[in-house]
Amino acid sequence: xxxxxxxxxxxxxxxxxxxxxxxxxxCVLLVRRARDPFAGCWSLPGGMVGLxxxxxxxxxxxxxxxTGVTGVYLEQLFTFGGIARDxxxxxxxxxxxALVPPDRMPSVRVAPDVAWHDVWxxxxxxxxxxxxxxxxxQRLAAKLEYSTIALQLMPEKFxxxxxxxVYEHILGEPLDKRNFRKRLHSLGCLxxxxxxxxxxxxxxxxLFRMKSPGRVEFIK
Numbered sequence: 001x002x003x004x005x006x007x008x009x010x011x012x013x014x015x016x017x018x019x020x021x022x023x024x025x026x027c028v029l030l031v032r033r034a035r036d037p038f039a040g041c042w043s044l045p046g047g048m049v050g051l052x053x054x055x056x057x058x059x060x061x062x063x064x065x066x067t068g069v070t071g072v073y074l075e076q077l078f079t080f081g082g083i084a085r086d087x088x089x090x091x092x093x094x095x096x097x098a099l100v101p102p103d104r105m106p107s108v109r110v111a112p113d114v115a116w117h118d119v120w121x122x123x124x125x126x127x128x129x130x131x132x133x134x135x136x137x138q139r140l141a142a143k144l145e146y147s148t149i150a151l152q153l154m155p156e157k158f159x160x161x162x163x164x165x166v167y168e169h170i171l172g173e174p175l176d177k178r179n180f181r182k183r184l185h186s187l188g189c190l191x192x193x194x195x196x197x198x199x200x201x202x203x204x205x206x207l208f209r210m211k212s213p214g215r216v217e218f219i220k
Contacts, residue, residue, distance in 0.1 A: 010081075010090040014059045015046035015129065017077070017097040017136040018067060020105060020116065021153050026169040027116040028133055029067060030123075034113065037087045038126030042117070044133070046093065059096040066114065073099040073152040073216065077136055085128045093127075097136040103155035120172065141170050148189045148217045151210050157193055159205040160184065189217055 018029040030042040045066035049058040055076070064070050077095040085091065117123060119137055122130065143149045150166050164180050184190065191211050196204035 010092050012049045012055075013046055013091055013093045014049055014055060014062055015044040015080075015093050015095045015132060016059055016062050016066075016074075017044060017095065017133055018063065018069075018100060019097060019119070019136070019140070019153065020100040021102050021166055021169075022105075022116055024165050024169065026119045026137070026153075026166070028119050028122075030115060030117050030125075031066065032113040032115075033126055041126040042115075042123050042129075043126040044095075044129045049094075055094050056096075059094075059098075063098050067100070069098075069100055069104060072101070072104065073149070073214075075139075077132070077139060080128055080132060082128060093132070095132045095136070097139065099140075099149070099152040101153060101155050120169075137170065141172075144170060146219045148187060148210075148219075151189065152214075152216065154210070156213075157195065157197075157207045157209055159197055159207060161205060163208075187217075187219065 020027055020029075029045065031045050033039055033041055033043050045062050047058075047062055049055060053061075056074070059074060059076075060070070063072075063074065074096055075098075077097050079092060079094050081092040083090065085093070119133065122133065125133070140149065144167060150163065150170065153166050154163060160181055163184070164175060164177065167180065168175055189211055190208040193207045193209050195207040197207050198204045
């Protein structure tokens with residue numbers, strides 16, 4: 001047997017990809033780093049996990065401390081453990097992604113060093129955070145096929161066109177309006193509010209809401 005060592009092999013952090021919709025664009029919240037490494041670059045909100053802290057609790061703490069948001073959809077994404085991902089030493093990141101509806105936006109504390117960025121037009125990012133964001137968007141896109149996860153990005157009331165815009169920006173491609181609505185109605189996850197929304201000179205559109213707010217349903 002080899003000799004035992006007290007040497008710490010790695011530290012564990014959590015990084016959170018926080019998605020929301022802004023001006024019909026899927027956006028991610030980024031923080032500008034003030035210190036090296038990667039000073040001046042944008043990065044995901046994150047930090048080290050406490051010795052007595054559960055991973056999910058650490059991710060929720062990061063989400064709340066950086067945005068003020070609590071009680072939104074949060075899911076573990078992947079563990080990123082590249083040897084050279086952090087020049088300061090071996091740091092393993094357990095990444096999460098969170099979905100924040102637009103009507104929860106007023107509680108997000110945006111400052112010069114904290115800003116929303118279009119997921120398709122990201123700046124230069126620190127560490128391997130570009131890879132983390134790409135995987136989070138891909139996971140979200142894949143789940144559109146078999147769940148109602150996109151509804152977690154919707155406000156309390158919305159039109160079907162609003163929801164189609166969310167799908168299209170996650171996927172990065174346009175969808176056929178008729179087929180989209182046919183599939184959506186087959187899920188039975190929405191109900192009309194009895195209200196309408198008028199945008200410009202267009203015909204007023206019906207407003208809908210989720211039948212089960214806060215719950216992601218899986219399609220059999």
